[in-house]
Amino acid sequence: MIETIYNIISQYILLPLTIAVFPVDYQTEAMLFFQTTIKILAIVVPVMIAVAYFTYAERKVIGFIQGRIGPNRVGLFGFRLWGLGQPIADAVKLIAKEIIIPLNANRSLFIIAPILSLAPALAAWAVIPFDDTKVLANINAGLLYVLALTSLAVYGVIIAGWASNSKYAFLGAIRSAAQIVAYEIAMGFALVGVLIAAGSLNLGEIVNAQSGSVIHWFWLPLLPLFVIYFISGVAETNRAPFDVAEGESELVAGFHVEYSGMAFSVFFMAEYANMILIAVLSALLFFGGWLSPFQGIIFLEDIFSWVPGMFWLLAKTSIFMFLFLWFRATFPRYRYDQIMRLGWKVFIPITIVWLVVISSLVVIDLPPWFS
Amino acid sequence: MVVAIKNPIHAALFLVLSFFSTAAIWLLLNAEFLAIALVLVYVGAVMVLFLFVIMMLDINVATLRQGFARYFPLGIIIAFFMVVAMGLIVSSDYFLSDIYSQGSISTIQSNTKLLGLAIYQDYLYHFEIAGAILLVAIIAAISLCLNKSKITKSTQPDVQVLAKKDDRLRVVKMKSEEKED
Numbered sequence: 161m162i163e164t165i166y167n168i169i170s171q172y173i174l175l176p177l178t179i180a181v182f183p184v185d186y187q188t189e190a191m192l193f194f195q196t197t198i199k200i201l202a203i204v205v206p207v208m209i210a211v212a213y214f215t216y217a218e219r220k221v222i223g224f225i226q227g228r229i230g231p232n233r234v235g236l237f238g239f240r241l242w243g244l245g246q247p248i249a250d251a252v253k254l255i256a257k258e259i260i261i262p263l264n265a266n267r268s269l270f271i272i273a274p275i276l277s278l279a280p281a282l283a284a285w286a287v288i289p290f291d292d293t294k295v296l297a298n299i300n301a302g303l304l305y306v307l308a309l310t311s312l313a314v315y316g317v318i319i320a321g322w323a324s325n326s327k328y329a330f331l332g333a334i335r336s337a338a339q340i341v342a343y344e345i346a347m348g349f350a351l352v353g354v355l356i357a358a359g360s361l362n363l364g365e366i367v368n369a370q371s372g373s374v375i376h377w378f379w380l381p382l383l384p385l386f387v388i389y390f391i392s393g394v395a396e397t398n399r400a401p402f403d404v405a406e407g408e409s410e411l412v413a414g415f416h417v418e419y420s421g422m423a424f425s426v427f428f429m430a431e432y433a434n435m436i437l438i439a440v441l442s443a444l445l446f447f448g449g450w451l452s453p454f455q456g457i458i459f460l461e462d463i464f465s466w467v468p469g470m471f472w473l474l475a476k477t478s479i480f481m482f483l484f485l486w487f488r489a490t491f492p493r494y495r496y497d498q499i500m501r502l503g504w505k506v507f508i509p510i511t512i513v514w515l516v517v518i519s520s521l522v523v524i525d526l527p528p529w530f531s
Numbered sequence: 532m533v534v535a536i537k538n539p540i541h542a543a544l545f546l547v548l549s550f551f552s553t554a555a556i557w558l559l560l561n562a563e564f565l566a567i568a569l570v571l572v573y574v575g576a577v578m579v580l581f582l583f584v585i586m587m588l589d590i591n592v593a594t595l596r597q598g599f600a601r602y603f604p605l606g607i608i609i610a611f612f613m614v615v616a617m618g619l620i621v622s623s624d625y626f627l628s629d630i631y632s633q634g635s636i637s638t639i640q641s642n643t644k645l646l647g648l649a650i651y652q653d654y655l656y657h658f659e660i661a662g663a664i665l666l667v668a669i670i671a672a673i674s675l676c677l678n679k680s681k682i683t684k685s686t687q688p689d690v691q692v693l694a695k696k697d698d699r700l701r702v703v704k705m706k707s708e709e710k711e712d
Contacts, residue, residue: 269540301643304567311575315547318579322540322586330586337583341576348571361564361643501688 166202170195199296203285211432212247218485219246225489257421262325265418269323274419274426277316281433284309288440289364291450291469302363303351306441310347310396313434314340317398317415320427324418332414335404335496342503343395349511350389353382353518354445367449373456377448381521384514386446388507390480393438395503397431399484401491402499439480440473447476543582550574564643 174194182190223230231243287302289295321333358366370377379386395402416427450469454460536542550573557566650658
């Protein structure tokens with residue numbers, strides 16, 4: 161269905177437009193540019209909508225976990241619809257609010273910081289394969305690219321904290337930077353485990369290496385790495401229980417105290433986009449991406465063969481996204497020194513040991529994963 | 532911009548930008564693995580720590596500028612030698628040979644794989660020696676930092692984990708007060 165819509169758009173809108181506007185020599189380039197733009201929009205727009213409704217889901221889910229109702233007043237078109245209009249109302253409110261720039265803040269850096277945190281969060285989506293064929297940039301070093309871009313997110317936080325010229329913001333930025341750098345290493349090692357197991361850095365090939373059945377997915381041989389990856393992902397996105405960078409009770413709101421209005425909400429969007437990214441990556445790297453969970457089971461495989469692969473990917477992603485909310489609702493915040501201890505003294509040794517284990521498993525061609 | 536700008540934080544950020552540009556040039560040369568590794572290592576890790584330190588130090592620019600006139604001639608001489616050295620390397624046979632003009636190597640095989648083969652087969656000893664040197668450097672750096680002063684307070688996690696309720700908490704039974712008439 162998505163292919164058909166895409167083909168219709170490029171055939172009947174883009175092609176005539178290109179021919180009408182551009183001189184003959186540049187038409188192929190212009191067409192390529194337009195098609196890429198359409199594809200980018202087709203990824204970014206759903207991601208942003210997902211971000212908006214993820215905030216809604218968060219309030220609802222945590223509400224239900226805590227025995228509350230959550231937002232249920234703002235509806236659409238006069239109907240209440242369990243508060244489904246809430247994210248839109250929030251967005252309108254935040255856009256309408258004034259952006260306050262503190263007097264002694266570093267103006268240019270203050271404005272550029274939220275952009276620096278959102279841009280890598282969205283750019284990383286370029287290499288995410290949604291299906292066997294649906295991927296914007298099928299590059300060879302896809303996994304490395306994702307790792308590099310997630311490591312850039314820390315700049316937004318540091319610059320925001322420093323440019324605000326506020327002690328709370330600066331403390332939040334320092335905490336967050338130390339935490340992100342620490343967990344980055346564990347996360348990188350976990351991903352190295354995946355690439356040893358799959359023998360490729362290309363995300364599509366990693367998923368294809370897991371095909372077979374649920375047991376063939378990498379979560380089983382890489383179980384410790386998966387757990388570490390996901391926990392590091394929670395820490396990287398500064399989410400509870402590792403949200404000391406925000407730490408409402410001690411640092412007011414951490415690195416973004418001085419931000420208001422849209423600048424604040426850009427930080428928020430970056431955080432949620434990163435969470436969804438971590439969820440998608442866990443689904444892709446450890447849980448077989450778009451592969452059906454019923455693959456290899458004689459009867460069920462045929463029944464569910466009509467379900468598009470993208471559905472499975474999104475379903476798996478949703479489960480991990482729910483885990484983020486579940487963590488936040490149930491765990492108290494970690495103490496700061498314990499976070500550092502967990503990252504440096506527990507996770508990194510475990511990942512290194514498991515790298516040796518997984519390498520030896522690959523060398524002896526252990527079935528069913530590495531044969 | 533990295534050298535000329537006054538604010539050290541801005542200078543560090545411009546250094547990040549120049550790393551990015553380098554990565555982009557490498558990407559255009561089809562060395563995608565190296566380009567992304569550059570971003571990952573230098574931009575993602577090294578520069579973050581760098582920025583961190585600069586922010587904590589709160590460098591006073593005025594005092595840094597005092598010695599400028601004194602060191603300027605020396606700086607010029609060093610810069611001259613570096614320019615000459617770089618010019619010699621760039622104009623030497625390495626960069627003129629046919630290897631680089633072929634350019635299609637990377638399209639045949641993933642250059643990540645080629646790089647791996649080069650490091651772990653052809654240049655294994657060089658790689659191992661570099662690794663050993665780095666290990667020594669790490670150990671040296673850590674041992675330099677490891678002077679335990681008596682003022683520093685630290686927690687023992689194992690003691691904390693083993694702590695039980697009975698060690699910390701005492702339930703005192705008290706007689707309830709009688710109601711006075």
